[in-house]
Amino acid sequence: MPSACSPLLKAIPICLILTACGGGDGESATTPPPSATQPVAPIGTPVSPVSPVAPIAPATYTIAGTVTGLLDYGSLTLLNNGADPIVQTADGGFSFSVPVAAGGAYAVSVNARPLWQSCSVADGSGLANGNVTGVSVSCAVAQSMVSSIAGAITAGYVNGTGSAASFRQPSGMARDASGNLYVADYGNHVIRKIAPGGVVTTLAGTGSPGHVDGMAGSAKFVTPVGIAVAASGNIYVAEFYGNDIRKITPGGIVTTLAGSATAGSSDGVGASASFNNPLGITVDANENVYVADYSNNIIRKITPAGVVTTLAGTTTAGSDNGSATLATFNGPSGIALSASGTLYVAEWFNSDIRQISPAGVVTTLAGSGATGSDDGVGTAATFSLPVGMAIGTNGVLYVADDGNNLIRMVTPAGVVATLAGSLNPGSTDGPGSIAMFNQPSGIAVDTSGNLYVADQANNLIRNVAPNP
Structure with a gap:
């Protein structure tokens, strides 16, 4: 016979099953929420970070x-x-x-x-x-300022200071590194010295014409016209009618470097060489001397040993450019030498400025061959009987334009400008064109650009200073 507990025993597994399913009340099972909080979605469109803006530079x-x-x-x-x-x-x-x-x-x-x-x-x-x-x-x-530093209008032969001294047709001018000026006193047949303070003394010569070598106080000159000073202190003098080149040492000894009283055009050594009215003179760093041989129409070179050669030109007057031996000159009167070795020649009768390159080529730097007083460039400019020349540290040529009574400058490119003087002769000091000259002949320049002029017919030594 079946047991009374049989239905209950059969039911236990069912209850266990129901319990495992969450109860037997008939409701559905629910998944519990996760323990972590979920993020909240952002509201609106996300904004990108702002880049820094560079500052605007002031204008x-x-x-x-x-x-x-x-x-x-x-x-x-x-x-x-x-x-x-x-x-x-x-x-x-x-x-x-x-x-x-x-x-x-x-x-x-x-x-x-x-x-x-x-x-x-x-x-x-x-x-x-x-x-x-x-x-x-x-x-x-610029305007210049002209003043008289030595001499008086009345010709004479007096040493002294400033206007107490007197000259007679001062012609050539030179300056040494110490600031002393040297004057070829043509009419007095002597060489004068002007110290920086304006004191005038006689360096060499007696005042009587002649050809005597020896100590400076007893030596004699005849019509000294051109003068140059070497770095060594030696002074070289061209004697116009003496037809020779003289030398004065710092010790005061006068000798004849080349030439003799007899006019000629021969090359040679010392007295065997000849000149014909030598006028302008300059000297280089090696103490070679260059001479504007006026009446021979040639340019000469003299070595320290007295060897004379013809550097340029022929004895036939002319104005031809070209190689040195074929070029012609007409009354070469002034001469200057640049630091680069270019020789510049002023021509009395051609009224121009020529140049001789170190290679021996002759060209015209300024002037047309016609007389005049026009400023300008190259052949557009005109001169009248230019004589003395000097060259400054800036490469500018300074010209004593004798026939125009003017002081001119010529730049390396051939630009000609008038610095002082008027066309009328006179002796007035003052600025620029108010100042007057009377046949300015020799000219020298210092390192500051001050010019020193032998004003021949006025018997004065003048200073032409650049205005500040």
Whole structure:
């Protein structure tokens, strides 16, 4: 017989099953929520990070302009607001390297200018509200100042200081490194010395014409006309009617380097060589002497040993350029030597300035062959009987234009300008064209550009100074 508990035993597994399913009340099972909190979705469109913005630089403007009238031998220095220097060596545009802030002030000024030039600035200052391009710098030949430093109008032979001294047709001029001036006193037949303080003494000669070598106080000269000083202190003198070249040592001994009283054109050594009215003279660093042999129409060279050769020209007068041996001259009167070895020759009858290159090629630097007083470039310029010449450290030639009573300058490019004097003869001191000369003959220049002129017919020694 079945047991009374059988149904219950059969039911236990069912209950266990129901219990394992979550109860037997008939409800569905629910998955419990996770224990971690879910993130909340952002509201709206995400914003990208902002990049930093570079600061805006303040506006700046350049200052620029144009230079006109600048000659070829020097340089011009300009400043803006006292700084930022610009160096100009030729006409043309310029621009300062340092800009000016918008609304800032600018002021262009001349800091340095070439010797014998003045330069002025127009439209050179204001406020920079844009790039400035209209600054104008104009240069022109500067005024000079002429004064008399020794001698008197009345000819004589008196030593002394300044106007207490007297000369008779002073012709050649030279200057040494110590600032002493030497004068070939043509009419007195002596060589004079002028110390920097204006004291005039006789260096050599007696005052009587003759040809006597020896100590300076007893030596005699005849019509000394050209003079040059070597770096050694030796002085060389060309005697116009003596037809020779004399030498004066620093010890005061006078000798004849070359030539004799007899006129001629022979090359040779010492007295075997001959000249015909030697006039201009210069000397190089090796103490070779160069002579403008006036009446022979040739240029001569003399070595320290007295060996004379013909450097350029023929004895036939002319104006032909070309190789030295084929070129012709007409009354070569003045001569000067550049640092580069170029010889410059002033011609009395051709009224021009010629140049002889170190290679021996002769060309015309300035002058047309016609007499006149025109300034200009090359053959557009004119001279009248130019004589003495000197060359400055800037390469500029200074010319005593005897027939015009003027002092001229010639740049390396052949630009001719008048520095002092008027066409009328006179002895007036003063600025530029107000000053007057009477047959200026010899000329010398110092390292500052001051000129010293033997004013022959006035019997004066004059100074031509560049105005600051």
